[in-house]
Amino acid sequence: MGLFIAQLLTGLANAGALFMVASGLSLIFGVTRIVNFAHGSFYMLGAYIGYTLMQVLPGAVGFWGAILLAGIAVGVIGMLVEILVLRPIYRAPELFQLVATFGVILVVQDLALMVWGPDDLLGPRAPGLRGVVRIMGEPIPKYDIALLVITPFVALALWYLITKTRVGILVRAATQDREMVGALGVNQAWLFTGVFALGCALAGLGGALQLPKGGADLLMDFNILTAVFVVVVIGGMGSLPGAYLAAVIISVLNVFGVTYLPQSTLVLMFVVMVLVLMVRPYGLFGREEVAGEHGQVGEPERPIKPAGLQVRLLVAAGVAALAALPLFGSNFTQVLATDILIFCLFAASLHFLLGLGGMVSFGHAAYFGGGAYVAALLVTHADTPMELAFLLAPIGAGMAAIIIGWICLRLTGVYFAMLTLAFAQLLWSLVFQWGEVTGGDDGLLSIWPAPWLSGTTAYYYFALVLSVGGILFLRHVAHSPFGYALRAARDSERQAEATGIDTRRVRMFAFAFAGMMAGLAGGLFVFSKGSIFPNELEITRSFDALIVVFLGGVKTLSGGIVGGAFFKGVEDMLTRYEYWRLAMGLLIIFVVIVAPDGIVGTLRKLAERAGLLRRAEDET
Amino acid sequence: MSVVLETRGLTKAFGGLVAVNDVSFKLQKGELLALIGPNGAGKSTCFNMLMGQLKPTGGRVFLMGEDITGKSPRDIWRRGVGRTFQITATYASMTVIENVQMALLSHNRQVFRALPFAHRMHRARALELLGMVGMEAQAERHCAVLAYGDLKRLELAIALAHEPTLLLMDEPTAGMAPRERIALMQLTADIVRDQGVSVLFTEHDMDVVFAHAHRIMVLNRGELIADGSVDQIRNDPRVQEVYLGGGTVFKSEDEAADA
Numbered sequence: 001m002g003l004f005i006a007q008l009l010t011g012l013a014n015a016g017a018l019f020m021v022a023s024g025l026s027l028i029f030g031v032t033r034i035v036n037f038a039h040g041s042f043y044m045l046g047a048y049i050g051y052t053l054m055q056v057l058p059g060a061v062g063f064w065g066a067i068l069l070a071g072i073a074v075g076v077i078g079m080l081v082e083i084l085v086l087r088p089i090y091r092a093p094e095l096f097q098l099v100a101t102f103g104v105i106l107v108v109q110d111l112a113l114m115v116w117g118p119d120d121l122l123g124p125r126a127p128g129l130r131g132v133v134r135i136m137g138e139p140i141p142k143y144d145i146a147l148l149v150i151t152p153f154v155a156l157a158l159w160y161l162i163t164k165t166r167v168g169i170l171v172r173a174a175t176q177d178r179e180m181v182g183a184l185g186v187n188q189a190w191l192f193t194g195v196f197a198l199g200c201a202l203a204g205l206g207g208a209l210q211l212p213k214g215g216a217d218l219l220m221d222f223n224i225l226t227a228v229f230v231v232v233v234i235g236g237m238g239s240l241p242g243a244y245l246a247a248v249i250i251s252v253l254n255v256f257g258v259t260y261l262p263q264s265t266l267v268l269m270f271v272v273m274v275l276v277l278m279v280r281p282y283g284l285f286g287r288e289e290v291a292g293e294h295g296q297v298g299e300p301e302r303p304i305k306p307a308g309l310q311v312r313l314l315v316a317a318g319v320a321a322l323a324a325l326p327l328f329g330s331n332f333t334q335v336l337a338t339d340i341l342i343f344c345l346f347a348a349s350l351h352f353l354l355g356l357g358g359m360v361s362f363g364h365a366a367y368f369g370g371g372a373y374v375a376a377l378l379v380t381h382a383d384t385p386m387e388l389a390f391l392l393a394p395i396g397a398g399m400a401a402i403i404i405g406w407i408c409l410r411l412t413g414v415y416f417a418m419l420t421l422a423f424a425q426l427l428w429s430l431v432f433q434w435g436e437v438t439g440g441d442d443g444l445l446s447i448w449p450a451p452w453l454s455g456t457t458a459y460y461y462f463a464l465v466l467s468v469g470g471i472l473f474l475r476h477v478a479h480s481p482f483g484y485a486l487r488a489a490r491d492s493e494r495q496a497e498a499t500g501i502d503t504r505r506v507r508m509f510a511f512a513f514a515g516m517m518a519g520l521a522g523g524l525f526v527f528s529k530g531s532i533f534p535n536e537l538e539i540t541r542s543f544d545a546l547i548v549v550f551l552g553g554v555k556t557l558s559g560g561i562v563g564g565a566f567f568k569g570v571e572d573m574l575t576r577y578e579y580w581r582l583a584m585g586l587l588i589i590f591v592v593i594v595a596p597d598g599i600v601g602t603l604r605k606l607a608e609r610a611g612l613l614r615r616a617e618d619e620t
Numbered sequence: 621m622s623v624v625l626e627t628r629g630l631t632k633a634f635g636g637l638v639a640v641n642d643v644s645f646k647l648q649k650g651e652l653l654a655l656i657g658p659n660g661a662g663k664s665t666c667f668n669m670l671m672g673q674l675k676p677t678g679g680r681v682f683l684m685g686e687d688i689t690g691k692s693p694r695d696i697w698r699r700g701v702g703r704t705f706q707i708t709a710t711y712a713s714m715t716v717i718e719n720v721q722m723a724l725l726s727h728n729r730q731v732f733r734a735l736p737f738a739h740r741m742h743r744a745r746a747l748e749l750l751g752m753v754g755m756e757a758q759a760e761r762h763c764a765v766l767a768y769g770d771l772k773r774l775e776l777a778i779a780l781a782h783e784p785t786l787l788l789m790d791e792p793t794a795g796m797a798p799r800e801r802i803a804l805m806q807l808t809a810d811i812v813r814d815q816g817v818s819v820l821f822t823e824h825d826m827d828v829v830f831a832h833a834h835r836i837m838v839l840n841r842g843e844l845i846a847d848g849s850v851d852q853i854r855n856d857p858r859v860q861e862v863y864l865g866g867g868t869v870f871k872s873e874d875e876a877a878d879a
Contacts (some may be wrong), residue, residue, distance in 0.1 A: 301713035303762055306737055481725045481741065482734040488711045488722050495709035498671065499778060500697045500726040509732065 002136030007259060011252030013144035014213075016151035017043075019247035021205035022231040023158060023223055023240055024199035030175035030238035031195045034086065034097045035414060037543065038104035039228060040221035041202040043106060046074045046207025047216035048116050051123065054211070060127040067208040074204025079197035085589055086196070087189065092596035095360060099550040100592045101356075101544055105221060106585030112218060114579065123211030142323070143212050150209070155244050158202075159215045162240060171195060175238055226539060230273045233418040236286020236448050245284060245538060266429030270422045274407065277419055281411050301555045306479045319468055326457045334460045336572055341467035342524045344564035347548045348471045349517035351560025354549050356478055357510045358490035359409075363424025364518055364545050366404065369537030371397035371519025372526035373431060375442040381437070386450040390523045397519020398512050400427070405511035409504060423537065427551060428537040443533035447526050463524050470517055477513070478557060486510050553598025562600050622649045622684075624786050624818045625670070627680035632665050632842075639665040641842040642679070647786070647820055652812050654766045654829045657839035658862060663822040664706065666839065667790050670820070671703050683786065702779030703788040708771040716774055717759040720746040723781035739779045749777045753807060767802040773807070780811070787811075787877050789821035795827055801825060804830045828855065838862065 025039045036050070053066035065377035085100050129146055132139035162168040170191055174181045182188045214220075231250055234583050235242025250269055257265040282288050307315065325337055350364045374396030378384035384392075408419045431438045438444065453459050488496045489503035496503050526532045535541065544567070551564020572589065574580035607613040625647040632640040640662040647653050657663055668674040672693040680689045688696055690744055697703075698796040711719050724742035725731055750756045753773040758766070766774065772792065775831055781786055792808065793801035809832050812819055823829045829836060829850075836853040840862045853859055 076754045301764075303713060303715045303718065306739065411677065459730070477734045479737050479739065481730045481738045482732055484718065484722050484725065484738045485731045487713055491711040491713050492709040494705065495711065495775075495778070496722075497693050498697060498703055499695045499708070499723045499781070501722075501731055502694060506731065534876075 002138040003259075005136060006140055007139035007255045008252060009140055009148065010144055012151075012248060013147040013251075014255065015244075015247040015251035016147045016154075016270075017206035017210040017517045018224070018227060018231055018251055019151060019244050020154060020202045020209070022235070022243045022247055023155075023410065024206075025200035025228055026232045026235075026238055026240070026243055027171070027202075028199035029232075029414070031098075031171055031178075032086075032192050033178075034101065034196075035095065035417070036196075036199070038081070038099050038101040038103050038108065038221075039199070039203050040223070040225035041105050042074050042078055042203035043207040043224050044112060044216070044218070044220040045077060046070050046204030047123075047211055047220060048075050048112055048121070048207075049204070049215075049382070050208030050211050051121050051216050054124050063124070063127050067205065067211075070208035071201045071205035074199030074207070075197045078200025078204075079193055081200075082193045084591070087193070089596050090192070090570075091521075092592075093554060096550055096554075096592070096596065097600075099547050100589055102547050103196040103585040103588035103592065106581040106583075106588070108584035109221065110579045110585070114582075116216070118218065120217040121215050123215040124214065126212050129212075134338075141213075147209065148188075149567075150573075152206070155240065158576055159240055167194070178526065188202050215236060218471045218501045222539060226421070227269065229418050229421060230269050232283075233415065233422070234273050234283055236283030237414065238287075239283070241375050242283055242285030264433070265434055267465070269427060270426040270429070274426070277411065277415070278407070282415060286330040286415075304478065304557055307475075307556075322464055322468070323461075326460060331456050334456050338460050338463045338524075338528050339572065340529065340568045341463050341564055342521050342529055343548075343568045345467040345470045345524070346518055346521040347545050347552070347560040347564035347567075348474050349514045349560075350359035350545045350550045351552075351554070352474050352478070352517070353510060353514040354546075355554045355557070355559060356483060356490070357486045357507060357514075359507060360414075360546075361511075361542075362421035362546065363404075363415045363539075363542050364514075365539070365541035366424035366427045367397040367401055367518035368422075368522040368525070368541065368545075369431075369532075369534075370400045370427060370515075371522030372532045372536055373438065373444075373522075374519070376447045376526050376532045377437070378446050380439075380444050386448070386453070386527060390527065393523030394516040394519035394568065397522060398516035401512045401515020401519075402508070405508055405515070409507050409511065412413040421542065424537065424542055425539060428534055428539075431537055432534045438534075440608035441534060442496060443531055444479050445531045446490065447532065448530050449527040453527070463528060466520065470520055473559060481526050482506070482509070547588065551598060553601035556598065556600040556604065559598050559600050563598065566599060623647065623682075624649050624651075624684060625820065626682040626685075627670070627679060628682070630666065630669060630676055630681065630859070631678035632662075632669055632674060633677045635705050637810070639842050640676075640839075643842075643845060644679075645837055645844065649785075649818055649819055650812060650816055650832045652809060652819045653821070654833035654836045655793070655820060655839060656824075656826075656829055656836060657822075660841075661839040662842040663839055664790060667703075667788060667822060670696075671701065671788055692724050697782070700782065700785040701788060702782065702784035702786070704772070704775040704779050704790065704792055706790040706794055708768070710771055710774055712764040713758070714727055714763055716755060716763055716766070717746050717750065717776055719741070719763055720749050720777050720781060723778045727782040746781075750774075752780065752811065753777045765859070767862060769796050769804070772796065772804060776804075776807070776811075780815075780817075783815075784817060786815050787819045789819060791822055791824060793823065793825060798832075801828055802831070816879050 021039060021043050025036055027036055028036050039080055050066050050070035053069055054063055057066050081104055081190045085104065086097055089097055089100060111230055126143050126146065129142040132141050133145060162171060170181065170186055174191055178188065203504060225330065227250060231243055231246040234249065235246035249272065253268055253272060254265060276284065346368050350361065351360055353359045371393035375389040375393040378389040378392060404423045406421065408416055411419055449459055453462050485501050485506045489506050490502060493503050548563035548567045549560050551567060553559035574583050597605060605612060623646045630640060630643040643666060655663055655666065660746050665674065669676045672691050672695065676692050680687055682688065683699055683701065688699065711722060721738065724745055725738065727737050747756060747759060750759050753776050755770065755773050755777060758770060793804055796804065805828050808819060811817055833850060835849060837844055838853060838859050845862065846856045846859050
């Protein structure tokens with residue numbers, strides 16, 4: 001009994017930081033509609049800044065003052081980020097801003113590395129709260145008790161701010177109808193800035209508060225991000241009580257999980273999330289997301305046409321050039337080109353889902369990594385010949401996509417996105433923790449192609465044919481009746497359903513198809529590398545694909561491929577340098593600001609302005 | 621004459637609010653029937669039940685004698701019912717003709733084909749349908765840049781794609797200029813005459829209703845309070861009471877000039 005209560009209390013104490021970060025994310029999303037991927041980075045900054053301040057400021061006052069100051073400092077940083085990075089792109093297509101926040105993640109990662117170094121920092125103990133209290137014989141750190149007291153206080157203060165003050169009224173009004181609030185004369189720009197700063201300050205506060213428990217390290221940002229997404233979704237987007245309750249549930253569950261089911265800790269959180277969403281699709285306290293037809297930001301998409309003769313010739317020339325690469329390129333160039341081709345196919349499969357279907361998947365790596373693991377597991381455990389294993393990779397990924405899609409497609413918008421992310425993480429944690437079968441963190445090795453494909457050049461041609469074939473097939477489907485139906489379901493579900501189109505089934509098929517193509521890319525990947533590790537299933541891999549699609553241009557057919565080639569090419573060039581993330585992050589932010597329609601979309605506009613392309617009628 | 625659509629005791633309650641209460645009516649083949657009533661009378665609710673977007677709490681709906689109560693919009697559409705929306709719903713990223721082609725593809729059950737080029741399919745028929753609503757010349761335009769009246773006409777072409785026996789039009793002329801309203805309703809009346817389609821429509825504009833409807837039903841607070849010819853409705857005291865303050869609306873233009 002004593003142990004039970006002790007664990008309950010530890011769980012409740014852990015919930016504090018999680019709640020603060022989650023409520024910040026939720027607030028920001030509610031008002032600005034930005035899914036702030038960088039929220040974990042602000043949390044990490046809070047911890048690091050708090051650490052430094054604690055070194056400088058003495059005593060108990062210094063300790064608590066440092067936490068408070070860290071929160072404020074992170075709030076200010078958040079404000080700067082909002083003004084410099086996000087404000088220029090509010091008019092960009094929906095969700096485009098998350099690309100910028102991804103750039104911020106990279107920048108913060110490298111800045112933290114520069115300033116605080118690569119080693120984990122041990123958080124200082126809170127003065128006067130160093131020991132433990134015994135409750136029913138079980139030791140409980142005093143600091144946990146302090147957190148237990150502080151968290152509800154912060155939650156109450158926040159609740160008061162949101163429900164009782166004028167600022168809170170504005171925030172809630174903006175959550176419901178941004179345009180109306182703007183029409184009533186509220187300066188939206190500053191409201192957005194204020195909310196963003198507040199959300200970041202909360203994240204920073206959370207980071208600093210957990211210092212004595214967890215210290216500070218460079219992996220904090222992604223580690224908390226998934227947990228925060230889960231909390232926000234379980235609690236319901238935009239609900240403070242929901243975020244609090246969900247944070248408590250997840251934290252308590254985690255503590256118990258570590259004790260009783262240590263091998264399942266990572267999985268547990270996502271299982272709970274899936275269960276909650278099956279019963280309450282919009283979270284415990286959430287309301288239905290009113291998305292779609294009226295919430296569209298930015299210009300409508302242009303009609304698409306199958307490629308004309310000119311474009312076909314150009315593509316043929318491009319493919320011919322790629323085919324000639326082994327004649328003049330080095331071995332290294334071929335390996336690099338293989339990487340890029342595979343990544344382009346992966347990106348094109350997500351683009352199909354996102355661009356044509358309007359389905360924002362945050363967890364597309366599940367099918368890429370899934371396909372790769374299907375092939376690798378077959379080779380490792382069943383001695384399957386490479387050809388068969390390769391064939392089964394897309395099929396396995398497609399089947400995973402059918403199951404996951406069947407559950408996720410009950411939801412739309414950001415809930416759909418979060419749920420796909422949860423499933424990807426679920427798959428990742430399965431692979432990570434089920435070491436006997438998957439090799440866990442050590443991965444699976446010696447997954448080599450069949451002898452006839454074993455040379456670099458042979459495999460390059462293999463990858464070239466399948467990647468280009470896959471990409472062309474994806475594009476072709478876009479122009480088929482099925483592709484039309486997919487766009488119809490995205491443009492107006494009402495009209496589509498009223499003219500006999502089963503939109504759910506259309507989306508389901510598209511999801512499975514995109515999953516299969518990602519699985520094909522995964523199969524190509526695993527045999528090109530000869531090994532596979534869990535990080536191919538990770539959240540960062542999903543984000544890579546997402547960023548690439550947005551960077552290339554969601555609303556253009558070739559956005560995925562162009563973005564993919566650009567991103568992978570630049571990444572391969574930059575990773576040789578020490579602070580490549582900083583450069584990459586800044587580059588992404590730069591592209592986002594100068595090309596809010598994505599690379600292809602913006603080039604098209606420039607070409608139209610220069611008179612090289614015929615301007616779309618009536619559109620300026 | 622044969623009955624195309626019939627409702628018996630159609631009822632919809634949202635919690636304690638009874639939006640549509642015990643509505644029964646019949647729609648004959650080739651009829652242009654108007655459903656009118658003040659704001660909040662339950663017209664749209666009624667419509668959404670007929671088209672399957674809402675499930676009735678009570679009563680039944682029959683299409684050509686067949687019970688279609690509670691069927692999905694897709695099912696009802698397949699049985700030959702077309703509809704247009706109060707707020708237009710079209711595929712903004714497509715061209716005008718592609719919008720119509722999409723409906724034709726669905727009608728021919730070709731939605732899940734992934735190999736042929738869709739833009740070559742059913743072009744002639746799509747152009748024919750666009751011709752019917754006078755949109756042929758704009759076939760290749762981007763749907764997102766159309767004028768509102770043209771969107772309404774496009775919606776009509778989409779609704780006619782599967783040669784419906786019944787057309788449900790929710791406020792077909794809402795948001796249009798007076799001249800456009802008359803043109804659109806004239807177009808609808810022509811289609812009723814030429815194709816033998818039956819039409820049920822709701823409308824706010826009394827000029828439109830009195831000029832084109834064959835028969836009028838009046839809904840007030842969820843209940844059907846009158847059902848009759850244009851003249852009967854015009855002179856019905858209960859209807860006039862409902863439209864209090866809008867007296868001139870119910871007189872013909874000559875009478876209004878005399879007053």
